Amino acid sequence: MKLYQLSLLVLIASFLTKSTATVIPTPDVIDFSDEEVTTSVDYGNVSDGGDYDNEENGIENDYESAARKKWEKKFPGTSYKWRSKCKNSQVWHRREWRTLSSREQKKYTDAVRCLFTKSSLTRANAPGSRHRFDDFCAVHIRQTDNIHFVGHFLPWHRLMMSVYEEYLHAECGYDSGIPYWDWTLDSGIDKLPQSPIFYPTAFGGNGDFIPVDPNNVTNGVYWDGRTGGGCINDGPFTGLKINVGPGNSTAYNPHCISRDLVPRLSQVLTKEMVNRTLSEPDFYRFDFTLQGENLFRSGFDLNEFGVHGAGHYVIGGTLGSMGSQYSSCSDPTFYLHHAQIDRLWWLWQQQNPSVRLSEIGGPIDPVPLFGPVPIPTRNVTLGFPIDLAELTSPWNITVGDMMNTVAGPLCYDYI
Numbered sequence: 001m002k003l004y005q006l007s008l009l010v011l012i013a014s015f016l017t018k019s020t021a022t023v024i025p026t027p028d029v030i031d032f033s034d035e036e037v038t039t040s041v042d043y044g045n046v047s048d049g050g051d052y053d054n055e056e057n058g059i060e061n062d063y064e065s066a067a068r069k070k071w072e073k074k075f076p077g078t079s080y081k082w083r084s085k086c087k088n089s090q091v092w093h094r095r096e097w098r099t100l101s102s103r104e105q106k107k108y109t110d111a112v113r114c115l116f117t118k119s120s121l122t123r124a125n126a127p128g129s130r131h132r133f134d135d136f137c138a139v140h141i142r143q144t145d146n147i148h149f150v151g152h153f154l155p156w157h158r159l160m161m162s163v164y165e166e167y168l169h170a171e172c173g174y175d176s177g178i179p180y181w182d183w184t185l186d187s188g189i190d191k192l193p194q195s196p197i198f199y200p201t202a203f204g205g206n207g208d209f210i211p212v213d214p215n216n217v218t219n220g221v222y223w224d225g226r227t228g229g230g231c232i233n234d235g236p237f238t239g240l241k242i243n244v245g246p247g248n249s250t251a252y253n254p255h256c257i258s259r260d261l262v263p264r265l266s267q268v269l270t271k272e273m274v275n276r277t278l279s280e281p282d283f284y285r286f287d288f289t290l291q292g293e294n295l296f297r298s299g300f301d302l303n304e305f306g307v308h309g310a311g312h313y314v315i316g317g318t319l320g321s322m323g324s325q326y327s328s329c330s331d332p333t334f335y336l337h338h339a340q341i342d343r344l345w346w347l348w349q350q351q352n353p354s355v356r357l358s359e360i361g362g363p364i365d366p367v368p369l370f371g372p373v374p375i376p377t378r379n380v381t382l383g384f385p386i387d388l389a390e391l392t393s394p395w396n397i398t399v400g401d402m403m404n405t406v407a408g409p410l411c412y413d414y415i
Helices: 003-016 062-074 102-115 132-147 153-172 263-268 271-278 283-291 307-316 333-350
Strands: 092-094 207-209 229-232 412-414
Touching: 102 132, 102 153, 132 153, 153 283, 153 333, 263 307, 271 283, 271 307, 271 333, 283 307, 283 333, 307 333, 333 412
Parallel strands: 092 412
Antiparallel strands: 207 229
């Protein structure tokens, strides 16, 4: 049996084994520094994807082999990563991007590039999908209308992030927690474009400026102060093709990753806004504030702009990949932003874990963007089912499985 198949089978077992939510003390960091991976991995031409998957022949590359051997040395007799119960010594620590060493940063971007070489699992229902990175975006596109402005927004995206992290581990040899982007450190018109996530050694910078008629925007929102719109032209993801989207489509449509930075929107991504969000007394109001559900009905009042939407539009603007509610997942920075969003939920939960590790609420049906907020007739509960279609089939996953990051099928925290 191949390595990734064994790992994913154990993951299935972990979802079928329910655990009572408990608070586990922060463990010591897993240190792999005694066995440096010195092999430089060349994933070759990955612009199209799907043609370079050595695992089809049962062959591990040097990076995958080294990562597996390190894990087996630390935890003899265990599977590569997932297990039915989370133990202190096995928690993945998710860290802020700029706290990673240059070597750790490259290991992460190499692993993400690796997903572009893995054959698609969703092509039967998303005909445009050509590689594993496409798969995650195709699932997001297909479910967008049912996973935003709803009570299960945060649990669903926590599931997406966790499964994405698992595929990086099991198929691409990544041996750390996925990083997050604390955008409060880059808030400011002058600071935002200089953020370390936009370095050529990280995720690349802005796209070239493309003029837009503000009265003729057919897909997205026009933002004053937008500065780009074209394809990214530096960094490790330059030239890679996304084959689903943009927008609400999973048809085959190869295109680049584009960025359209709007630095002025970073005034929403502040510590003050984070503190306001974290101060909400119950899950429904916390989630409502974080998602910014009053933004549209307020006429785009930035005081009603939640940090979730602001983090998307500050990168995606009008023409950039991150500016599409459906296909924002086309930009690898999506995962750093959503790790930060998940971190805020984690921080809010840690303020009162005995209550908040089981507190959920909000509507099943999306709240309309305009007009009065209706009283929901169907509310999300811990037993509400969520999935990533082909990427999590046939697992039976519920909102309750996503409540505690160090219990049940989840095994990570934030530092």
